Structure formats: structure tokens, C-alpha cells
Amino acid sequence: MAGLKPEEAASQPEPSTVSTKKPTLDLASHEMFPTLGAAHGTATLSILMQALVRPSGITQVFQMPYEHQRRREGPNLAELCQQIGRETDTVIDASRSGQTQVCTFVIKGTTEGEIMAARRKIWSRLAETATIALDVPEECLGLVIGPQGRKIAALMSDTSTRITVHRPYSGQVSIAGDFEGISLAKQYIEALIHDKLNKMSSSFKLERHLIPFVFECSTSGRITPTIRDFAAKHTVKILTDLKDPELATLAFSGNRANVVAAMRELEERTEKVRKTIKTVSTQVPKPLHRFLVGPKAETLYALEEETGCYISVPPPDNPSDSITVYGKDDALLKGVRGILDKTSAVDSQVVHANEQIKSLLIHQSRSLIRDLEKKYSVHIHQSDAGFVLDGKKAEVMVSVMELKGAIEALSAYQFERISVDAEYIKHVIGKQGHNLQQIEAEFGVEIIITERESENVVIAGTSPQVISAAKEHITKKIANLADLRVAEVHVDSKFHGALIGAKGTNIKKTRERYPSILITFEKDSVRLQGPSKEVAEAQCEILKEAETIRHDAIMHSYSGNIALTPETFSAATNSDGKIVRSLSNFARDHGIRNLEVDSRTLTFQGLKKDVESFKVSVVQFLQKIADRGSEIIQVEPEFHGALIGKNGKNAKHFAQKYDITLVLPTSTEEVKSDIKIVGPRSNFQEAIAEIHEFIAYEKSHRHRETITVPNYAVPAILGRKGAVISSLRFDTDTNIDLNKDHDREENYTMTFEGTLEGIETAKKLVAELVDNCKVSETISPGTEKFKLLTGIGNAAFRALITKYEALEIGISTVPSKEEFVIRGKRKVLPSAIKELSELFSTEFMTETVDIPTRFHGEIMGRGGANVQRIRTTFSVSIHFPKKENPADTLVTVEGAIENVKLAKAELLHYVREPQVVPVSLEDRQEIVAAVTKKFPNLKVQGKPNGIQILGDAGELEKALAFVKDMEATLKASTQIMTVPLQYHGAIIGRSGMNLEKVKGETGCSIFVPKRDENSDQVKLRGTPKAIEDARQVIAQMVSRLSSADA
Template sequence: MQAAVMEESNVETVEQTTTNNKQEHGQLEQPSSPTSVATPTSTNSGNTSNATPTFSYDDLFPALPANTAAPISSNAAPPCVRVTTTQKTQVLHVTGEERKTTESDKFGEGESKRICQQISKDTGAQIEIAGGKNQSLTFLIKGKQSEILDARRRILMHFSTQASKLVSIPKEHHRVILGKRGDRLRELERVTATRINIPSQTEESDNITISGTKEGIEKAEQEIRQLSAEQYKKCSDRTSVPKVYHPFIVGPNNENLTKLMEETGAKINVPPQSVQKDEIVISGEKDAVANAKAKVEAIYKEMEKKCSTVSVEVAKSQHRYVIGPKGSTLADILRITGVSVEMPPTDSPLETITLRGPQVALGNALTVVYQKANSVKSVEIEAPNWTHKYVIGRKGANMRQLEEECPNVNVFCLDDKIKLEGDPERVDQATIYINDIVRNYLDHYTYVVMTVNPSYYKHIIGKAGANVNRLKDELKVNINIEEDQNNIRIEGPKDGVQQAQLELQEKIDKLENEKSKDVIIDRRLHRSIIGTKGEKIRELKDRYRQVTITIPSPQENTDIVKLRGPKEDVDKCHKDLLKLVKEIQESSHIIEVPIFKQFHKFVIGKGGANIKKIRDETQTKIDLPAEGDTNEVIVITGKKENVLEAKERIQKIQNELSDIVSEEVQIAPKFYNSIIGTGGKLISAIMEECGGVSIKFPTSDSKSDKVCFRCKAYIRPFLLIY
């Protein structure tokens, strides 16, 4: 069976001459007349006494008389010229049997389309791909001849089953196959769409490895052997034998050819069936070549006299049963009856099969062909694609039962069909079985496809799939989200599918009425928004129950707070949230109050009474340094007016206990470092010399130039003098 068949045609050719196109491109092919299956006709090329008179092409179409008209005048129009283009079109067909992979790709989509686009980019050729129901692939390739050959080779490497073969060629002939700088080898690889590995000069091996499709390997081997045969020069010869007589020379499974080579000692290279060449190359010793050539020509002459032909019409789908696995059935027919069966190309729509052989054997061969064609029955059952998994059954249960009841019946799931092949009786039985399953699911099951915005998927699925799993369990349906097509597919019992669709549609309608809003809030305020034990955020959520408020965790390191819910509620919640943030910001005014360490206990009061009273009455947060900490600063946080009040009350406690005065002196910030000194040594010395005065400089971000001095009242005059 051919792995791939190539058709070629020139495109955009402008013919402006009136010359006979057939005279330029070869002899006209005479169409063969169709023959009825019921009454096959035969012609005996060796017996012409009862044959109908035949006419040659020249008899039917005599040549026109010579042109004797006067010469064309000098002012006549110049002769027309033919304008052609270098662009060509080729069709490459890869059968289902020879296809590397059989997964269901839809006419060039998915991985197949991506591969073709890459090949087109690399080679410059335009490629279109189409798939057949029998898993075959057809490629339309357009471009220059060199681009087409390169693209064809790459396509076959990716899509056709690759095989390899070792061909023994004398070492001294390898350089001829390589050609100058390897040009001949590269051209051979392009033309045959194969990969050819020739051993290096340092290796002693004669074997050349050819990898590719079956057809490509055959073509490459033919060309390599032909190149090798030509190197024998004085001991090689050629003879032209019509292609239709090659099977009689080769014999079933090469039996005749092997015998001829053993008897003569010559190498006989007959082109494989897929290569349309008549020439047979014979190489070896002179006597052996002459002997082999004589025997080959004798077989040809004998079969030419004895052979008759008969043509029959057989459904295209049954041809492969006549051919058999790897052509085994054709070989068996040739061995048993001595008749060659000629099949049309696999990609041809023709259904005519021609039998060629002795007249007395044609009847028996015809019977065998009919038997083989009808030995297997093929049936296609209409079954929508979604029913295929139910036909197969859970974990293949239905298929196992079918195999037990109808053994040796092959089942193929196509697009919207199921194909059965096998023994006619068992195929009929399997057809009833599968039809019952399909009809049952068509009657009770259905499916719907809903187009959904992908942003809704996570809300429809629910946390850990809770929403979808509930519908599956309660309604006994399958729900699949087809993300690449923005679809949700619901499949199962009709009532369940209808109910699931209603619930999902209700959810989708609700989501379509919702909106999402991102609110940027300084992450340092997030804890304040949540409040103690979540009190503040809980209050906001209770007020807007249909709004989802998502505050990022500290690890997320983001300022974005997300709101989602009904549009109106989200807008209101957004306003209240910003109001809360403003209140928190206003309540976050901070003042540091330096209080002598010995007075902290009086600020706290007995049992914390004083500090608690100040906190409650001023609604502020007051933080004092730990007991063992030498820091004297008390930090007050809250609304500005409340913070100032708390500060005043704390300072009042200190002033009542000690004659302490405060003084603010305006000093330009540029002098701060000079006053403080290295490591704060200078300012520490000043404070010590002045009897323990406290000097506090404003922070760098306060934009203040006032330095605060605190000390005993009697020290103040000396401080000012200093």
C-alpha cells in the first residue's frame, strides 16, 4: 500500500500558442471504458482472430495537410510565446494506515496546524491541511519546486509512519551517491522525502541506512541501486518492460526475482510498484547480465502473448481487503492463480480493479477477488460524537462485552459515526447491539453548551469545585468547562441537564450584574481596618452581605483591597470603606512626649488608674517604655486634638511633681549635626554640664526648626547663657 501519493500541477500558466499540448508532453492516454461487474469482459492480447478491429491514433486523428500558404508578411504580428510561472501546486495524501498518529485533529487544528505553520515558515511553501473520516490527511502544497520538495519531506517526517531499511552498496560507490559536496545526497533526500545515512570513510560497513515512509524508502533505494548499478559500467544493462508485466517477473513475495538472480548470478533491480518506471536495471558479470536480461525479456514476451485482462468494479472501501496486509492478498492471488491484480491508487476515486493473466486463470482469480472483497463487512452507524463514550462504556465495559459476543469485529469512533468492520454475520449482530445503546442515550440523554465569560469560571466552579460537584451529585450530570472555546458543556439525563442549565444561567445572570472594584489602601492600615478580633471589617460585611471584601494577607505584600458584588452595593461599600480609612488616618496622629523616667510611675498611677483615665477621656493610645528601658519618651496616638490634650495632661503631672520648664529654641536644621556631634557625644556633654537638661531635636520629616529644652526652672538662665 502506498504511504503517500503525490499529484503535481503547474498553476497560473498562460498558454498563448496553438500548438498541440499533447504533442509537447507525450502521447495522449486513451480512456478505458468501464466494465460492468456482473458481465466482465476480457481481451486477449495474444489472439487477434476474433478481436474487434482496432484503430491507431493516427487512423482516428489524421494529421492536417501541410501549410502551403504564402509566407507571412514582414508586418504580420510576431508569433505568440508561452508564459509560465515557477509556482507549482502539489497534493500529498497520507492514508490512515500510514499516518503516524490517529488522534482526532479537526482539519489542521491543534498540533497539526502548528507543525504545518512551522514547516511553511521554514521552507517558504504554502501548506493547507485537511483530514478524512478514515483518519487520512491531505496536504495542498504551493510554491517553487525546491520549496515543495523540502516541505513534502518535512510533512512526511512529522505525519507519516517512519521506517528504516539497510541497503548494501559497495563502499567504492558511496562517493557517487554523495555527489560533489554532498549535493546529490541532499537532492535525493528532498525528492524522496527520506533521510539517508552513508557510513564515513573510516567505517568498513557497506550498509546505507534509509529512513522515511515506505514509499520514500522504496524510491530512495531504487535511485541508490540505480546509481550503484551504473558504476559497474562494463557489467550493467537496462531493459524496458511495461510496468504491468513487472509482477510476473518479480513473482509473489519476490520469489521469481530471487530465483532469477540465484540462477544467473546477476543483480536485477525492478522498480517497486509505487515507482512508475518501466526500466529494469541488471548488473553483474557480463555473461550473467546477458543471461538475466534474456530471461527477463523471455518472461515478458511470454506473458505479453498469454495475458488477457478483465476489469471489475469493487467499492472503494473494500479495496484494502483485496490488497491485504502489506499486499499479502495480492501476492497470494498471484501465487495461486498466476494472475496479477492491478489496484487504482489509494487517493484515486476510481473503483475499477484490473486482473491481468492467462485467459484460463482469470475466472478463478475473479472469484478470489470477489471473495476477499466481501470477506469483511463495513458498516457505519450514525452516532453523535457525545454518545461515543457511552457506547464504549465505563472503563470500556460495553466494548469488552461486544468483544465476547462478537469477536474479531473492529470498532472505530469517527466524527459523528461509529464504523464496524469484520465478519458479515458478526458485524450485523454488533450493529444491533451498538444501535440499541445509541438509541437509548439519544432518547433519554442530551447535552447543552453555554457560552460563558471566562472570568466567571472560578465563581461558577466554587471553592474546591463545591458548586459544580453539587450539581453533578444531585442531578447526575457531567459538567465540562471548555476553556479554549469559552464554553460550559452539560451532559446527562434530559431533566438533569435542564435543571443544571437553569441554575448555572441564574448564577451567570447574577455574575453579569456584579462588578469588581480594587481599592488601594496603605497596607499599614489593613490591621486597623480589620479591627480588634475583626470587629470593624465584620461590621462592614454585615452591612453589605452580598459584597465580598478581600483584604490581602501580610505575606501578599500588596495595597489592593478587592470588592465584588452587586454594582450598587459595591459602590456604597466602597464609600464606607474610604470613610473608615479616613477615620483611621485621622486617628493615627502620633506625638512623642519626653517625660523624666522617675515620673513615669506617677503618670501610670496606682494600678494604672491615671493612664487609664487619660486614655479613656482622650480616646487615645498611650505607650510607655518598658520598666527596664532607659528611654524616657511616651508615645501618644489618636486624633490630633485628642493627642494634644493627652500630652498636656501628662506634662502637667510631671510639672506638678517637679519644677520643670520647657523652652523651644529656633535653630536651623543645618546646624543639628554640628551640635549633636559624632555619636551624640557633644550634645550629651552639653546636657550633663547643664545639670541634666533634656534636649530634643525635631525629626527629619517634621519640617520643624524648633529644638525643645526641658530642665529644672533654676537651670533655665544658665542654659540660655550657654
């Protein structure tokens, strides 16, 4: 219902107790006439995969108290709800309270219209009815009824009520229906009455010349905009009628108070202006008026603005020479003087030319007149004597000379007049002058068509022969036109459409075959006009075509019909009861004609085989259409583009998968977040679920954060050909943009868009890239400190370089600028700079240590490893004297004071005299091996008089103590056994095998004296048990050898 908009919030009545008494109607009762409305649609979010959110429709809940319910037999509540749901394309759930008998209805639909339609049907079929009388002033009755009763009919349809206007009219209308319908109709009618009674229309008449002064506009050309501003100021509508040259009518309409205020102000202004405005008239020749007005009245408006007067110039059709000036006393003289100044320098002259020359000049050089007017600002018009030129004197003189020259150029032309009947003139001219142009081009003549009754065609040319030939051609053509014939072919109007064809294709072909025939369609006939022969041929062709159409209509007259269910009837017809276009196209494709719907029966005609086939296929087609519907889902506008996809990719996906179409809001009146889904209802649930998932995915990926990164980090973030930033986007599933920061040119802005987790991960990775990217820093400590670090402090500087090389920090010098350059990872760089800065404040020294040359090699170590260790450990430089000067024993140490002292002490550890310890020959080898093993840093050698130990003083003392302890131990575990010399070799055995065997069996070491010692004493060393076992073994060996000798 147009204009019927219930309020937003639905007010629900309190549950009422069961009562069998029929209630009386109380119009003031909020319970009987509650405030109507629709509940807000609720959006449900369903995240099933990686997706996005979409609200799926509108839901409204309302209650019907028991006392409003109708007591009647019929379908139960569930069946009724299902039936209404099918009719309104909604889902209705209903429940009844066992205690109060209150019915609660839950309606789900896609649009407000569907929800309200379902609600109205529930009230109209379940609620008790009543009748009320409503006061309607007679002047408002027409507004309620509407043109031809359409408005009141729509109101009754939308509210399911019956509104009766009694005759003779008594000032009241009756409204009958259910409680809610009555309330809706009552509210709507009262709103119309209120609007009608609160409006006012009135008119105000005002002298034309006072309008510019009343509305305070500078010129008469500004009247309309000024009136529009006055209307906007008072919020009214003003229509201006300026047809009367003397009196203007202003029609006011709008709110009563606004109209009264506007008219009161206009009356006050008018009275004030009438007292001050005077008038004066002056005479100016009529031809000069146009110079005063100027093109588009610009000259007149400029003069009015300059003088402050309103100047009234008679219209062109008024022969009066009088010009009236309106204004205040001090402005009237200025206005008159301005008029005289504009017209005093104007002249008017006549250029004589006969009628034939005038016609030829205009026909041949029509643009010449316009060019002269534009070039010289003159006005040229025709008169009986020739041409009249008006304008400034100098310009008129020049234009007269040019016009006379053009007329003289035409003096060589000769003229011939012929008479042509008016009915043939259009044939001589042809369509868009085609025939006339063809004759002129063929014969080289000018043909002028005049308005005279006789001799109305003038032929102009420079040669009599050419003129004669053109005249003969036209005469012959007219003679042929005399053969014109008019014929009518009887063809029923119902067949005219078939003769014309779709978009006129059939009749266009006929007209192309017979271009000289005029074909028109009249009631039950076709009229042909043209040459007799062509008319006869066209007549036969159209008769033949009409007969074919009649025969085809008879062949296609076989009829069939099918009964339509409520669902298929809704699918086959639109809201006006007309057949939907898709069904018409389907029928046409199957050869069906005359498709009609009446009383839920579909009737159709065509060939028998087509009709029988159509009976089967149309049912399936209508069921398919019935399944189609629409549903509104809520999608935030910022996600509409993503839902459609690039080049409609996502929309095509939904169309292919679910056979649905997504319709975006286009009108400003539509809800911007509404998206309509159109297609098979059976696919809606899955499609909406997938849309929800898609929107949820998009929403989760729409988080946005921005950080700034320094310029030097940009190459590391981008990587080669964008490989690094592309990897970041892929790994974190985040859209990353890098842009120049215009506020701070040393920075770039990075924008992250995606999930919160992805953004955080991407930010951490970018932070790592920034920290790990290589930057450089230049330090200029000054000449003194530079030389210090490159001189005696070089060792500490080199140690610092070595330390940070492992952390990928490079420290170098620029001797030419006496600068240090530090380059490497950003996060490590501050630490390196700090330590380098600390070196600048460190005190350095150089000291020499006297170390005998024999110790230099040991200090250096193999390949210089030992001295390099000392240098690295103490961050000092150590310089040894050159080999060419062996007498030089001074070793130089450079570095920090504390480090030099430590390094010097370390060097002095290597300066020591060797110690010789007397050790018996039999113990020497064992002691040397033991000392070497326990003290690897000492140098141990066997000497004839004992063992020599060389090394660190501290370790040397420990080694000497170890040797003494070992000697004592060896003496305590040694016994002497006397063995004759001749048996020593047998005891030793071949290559010492017997000694090794005894040692292995007993664990006792056996020392046999050398031959040159000439001693028979054999030493046994080990534990007492081992010694005893070895003694017994040796004794047995000697005993056997003695027996063998004996």
C-alpha cells in the first residue's frame, strides 16, 4: 500500500485470560489497536570454513489474545500457517498457550512486504471482525478515495478491511475488518486528513513592473531565481503566472503558517515599493527596439542593472514604439538617457530586389544573411521592396555593400515558373528534399518552391536550355504521378501484427520492394497509395500474405488447458494477474499462441502436437519457477565488492554452483546492506551458508595495522624482485603494502591487512628483517684518537674487529678522513659503537721486556700460534726483534695499560732456566714418561746425569716434587735378586720376550743390568706379591738352566 508505513517497534499486548464473552470495540484501547511494526531482522553468523558473515532474513514475532480470536471451524492452526506461508513466501511458526490461549506467531521472510502480507492474512483469517465509523471531512474524502477509487481500493487490499462511503455522505466512513486491519486503515486515513487540513493555497496579484523592486532583484532577468529564494526562505512553493503583461499572479502553497507569513511579508514589501516607484515613457522606433533588448535580452538587463530601473519594451507582435521606464525619482532620468544612448547611433536602409531574386538569394545563400547579421551586428529582414537592414550606421553601410554585391551576382540568372498541384508538391520535393536535390544536381539549376497557388515552382538557371530540360523533367514526373492509385486490402486487425512483423521487419521488406508506395494500416484494412502497377502488385502480395496468416491461425487453433495449483498460479502470473514474461517466452519456443490465465486455469492454443507436448512440459516449467524465489541477506556494504569478486568471479561461482543471482542495492531508498538472492529456494540454505563462510573469512582478514620502517630496511624487506615481501604475504596470509611516508621522508609506511595472528606474525618477521638488515655508521673521533687506535691501541682495535666479525659486524678505517666505519646488523651495531667509543677513552702504553733469544721460539709457538693466543687473550700487540740482530733481546708490548701488564707477566712465564734432577738409570725412562704425561706443557729430556725439565716456574716446582715422590715410591717397591751373568740372556729371551712374559704373568717389572756393567744383580719392582712371584719364576728358570749345564 503506497504511503502506508507502520511504526518500527511492535508493541505486544499482555497475555489475557480466557473469556467466552464477545468484547466490545474500544478505539482508545492500546490492547485492541496496538502500535504496529516489524521487528528488526536478526543477522546470524555461521563460520563453517574460511568464510564471511551474512544475515539471512527478517523475523517478526507477535501475539493474538484469545478474546480477538475467531471461533469457527476450519483447518487447524498449523495447516493455516503453512497455507499462508506458501501464499506469502514466508515461514510461519505458531504456538498456543495452554493457560491463556494466547497465540504466538513467528514469521520469517526476506522483505518487510512479505512479513506484513503474512501478518495481515493471519489477522484476517483468525481474528474476530468489527466495524467502526471514522469522521472524514467532506473536503478530504476525495483524497482518501483517490483517482477512480484506486487509493481506497489499495488501502482495503493492504489492510484486509472493507471501507464504505455512505450516500448521501454523512461525514463518516465505515471500516469493517479485524482489529489490526481497522487500526492500520484508521491511522492511514487520519494521517491523510491531517496533511490535507494543515496545507493552504492562496494567490497574490502584483503589477509586473513592481516585481523586480518587491523581490529586490537587480534586473528583470533575475526575477525567477529571486522568487525561488523567497520561497525557500519561507519553506513554501510559489508558482508565477506572467502571461498578463500588466499583472502577475503568484500562487502560494504549503504549510498554512508558512504561506500566511510569506504573503504578509510580500504585502508589506509591495505597499512600501508602490510609494517610491515612479514611471516615465519615451518613443523609440520599433525597428530599434531589438538593439535596445540585445541578444537574449543581455543589453536590456545590463541597462537595468546600470540604471536601477525596470524597462518595459513592447513584445515584437506589438507595433507600439513606446518604451516605459519604472524606478525611483533619481533613477528615471538615468534610465531614459541610457535608452537614448543605445538607440541614437542606429540606422535603417533598404536594398531593393525583386521577388525572384529574393527567393533565389535566400534559397541559394541562406547562410549569407546569417553571416552578415553575425559579422556586422545588423538585423536583416524582408520587405515588399527587398531587404531592410537595421543597425549601427557604419556597420549598416558595409553590410549593404556586400548584400548588393550578392544580388548583382544573381542578375545573370533566368527564371521559369510552372504550376504543380499541391498534392504532387511533396513528390517533387521527395523525402528530406532528396528528389529536389537530385534534379538540381542533374541539370545544374536552382528550384524554389513558393507558397503561391499558381506558378508555385520557380526554376532558376543561367542557360535557357538547362531550364527547359529541368522543366520537362518535372512535368513528366508530375504526369507519372497522375497515375496514382489508392487501394484498400481487407485484413482483420488481429492479423496486422503478423503482417508488420517483430519490430516492423516484415512491412519494412515490403516497403523496400515498393519504395514509391505509401502503406498505412487502418481498422481491419491496409491502405496502399502509389503508381497503379506497383499498387496492384503490392495488393496481391499483401492479400497472399494475409491468407497465409489466416490459415496459420486456423492451424494453430487447437486448444488445451491445465489447472493451476496456488503455487504454479503464483509462478505463472505477476502481481497484476498477467502472465510472466518467462512463461510467454517458454510457450513461444514451443509453438504455443494465445496463452491466457483465467480462474486458475491456463489456456493455450497451437498445433495439436505442440499443445499436447506443452501440457506436459509447462507443468514442470511452472514447478521450477514456483521453486524460484528470493531472499534478503544482510551484508555490510564494504564486503559487496569482495562477494561479487574481480570481474564478477565470485558471483559467477554462485550462479554456476547454486543457480542463483546476487542483486546488489542500487536505489538510494534501498537498505545499503541488503543483498537479494534470486534462484531455486532448495539451493538457498547451502548458498547462504557458503556466503556466510565467505564473509566471515573476509571479515577475519580485514584487520588493519600500520607501522613505519626506516629507508635502509626497505631493500631487505622487498628482497630481490620482491621475493621477500611476497614470501611474507604468502607465509602469513596477510596483504602487505609498502608506501613512502610523506610526513617523514626518512621512513616508509607498511600497512598490514589480514587476520590478527597473521598481522602479528608479519610484524615480527619485519622487525627481524629490520634488526638484521645491514646499516652503516661513521664515527669521527679526531686525529689524536684515530692515530691512537691505529697505533699503540691497534691490538685492542683488532680484537674488537675480531669479536664482532662473528656477529657479522665489520669495522674498518678511512685513513684519508680519519674515520671509523661500522657496518652490519642493526640490532648489534649499537653495542659495537659503544665498545669502540670506550676504546677512545682507554689509556694505552708501550713497554719492552728483555727475553733471551732462546726463549723467543717457544713464546711464538708453532706457526706463531702461541704468541697469537697471547695477543688475542690480552688484546695487545707483541713485536719481536729481527733475526738479523740476534743480540737484540727486547720484546715490545703495546696496548691498554692493564692488558700490557698481564701480557708481560705471561711472556715472563716462558723465561726460565732448565732444572736437572739426578735419577738412576733404571728409573729414568719410567720417570720421564710419567712427568711428560702429567705435565704436558713442560719439556722433559733424559740426560746422562739424570733428567732435564724446562717450563713454567710454577709447573716446574710441581714437576720436581712429583719426581722426588716417584723416586721414593720406586725405591720402596724394589728388591735385588742375584742371578749369574751367564743366565741373564736366557732370562731376557729373544727380543725381551721372556721378560715381557714374566712381567705379564706376575705384574712385576724386571731390570737386567747391561753387559758392560758386569753386575749380577737383577732388580725386581712391583708389589710384594708380584716381586715374590717373579722371584720364583726367575729361580725356576735359573734352576733349569743350571741342570741343563750340569
